[in-house]
Amino acid sequence: MTDTTAQSPEPTSDAELVRLFNQINRGTLGEKMGIRIVEASAERIVATMPVEGNNQPYGLLHGGASVVLAETLGSIGAALHAGEGRIAVGLDINATHHRGARSGLVTGTATPLSLGRTLASYEVVISDDQGKRLCTSRITCLLRDAAPKAQ
Structure with a gap:
């Protein structure tokens, strides 16, 4: 599971925090999947991800892609809650897939x-x-x- 270190410099604003997380995301699985953080705090993390490139052979959004998005958001929130000098390490994740998507962007919201x-x-x-x-x-x-x- 994800090991997210919360030892980044303290951002000065919400926009700076979003910029920082998108910068940290460079070169990671999240970047390869097109995940873009749009809001970040310990109380709410929001990101988008394209369906295109993250689909399975039937053309639907891959369930594993949804789990990657969920783990990214939950890990960021946990790292923010943990605070400076502490880390968040994933222990458990589960997902229920309710319906499929074939195109567009999906939005994940973690609370x-x-x-x-x-x-x-x-x-x-x-x-x-x-x-x-x-x-x-x-x-x-x-x-x-x-x-x-x-x-």
């Missing part, structure tokens, strides 16, 4: 179910361009202190 000192759980709802729910996912991350950097 916390539980934010504690050692665990953070998020519900992630993925919707199509018309706002219809495609997938509901839940991710739980372990929050712990980051390992000291080797000198």
Whole structure:
């Protein structure tokens, strides 16, 4: 699962935080899948992802692509909640796929179910361009202190 380190410089605004996460996303699976963060806080994380390029042989959005989007959003939220000097490590993720999408952008919105000192759980709802729910996912991350950097 994702290991998201929350040791980035403190952003000065919501726009700066979104820019920072999109910059950190460079060279990752999320970038390859076209995931773009549009809103980020410990209470709400929103991103878009294109269906094109993330579909399965039948032309529908691949269920695994939805899970990658959900894990990306939940991990970012958990890292923000964990705070500086702590990391979020994914423990569990599940997804229920309600309907398919063949084109356009999907939007994932993560909101916390539980934010504690050692665990953070998020519900992630993925919707199509018309706002219809495609997938509901839940991710739980372990929050712990980051390992000291080797000198």
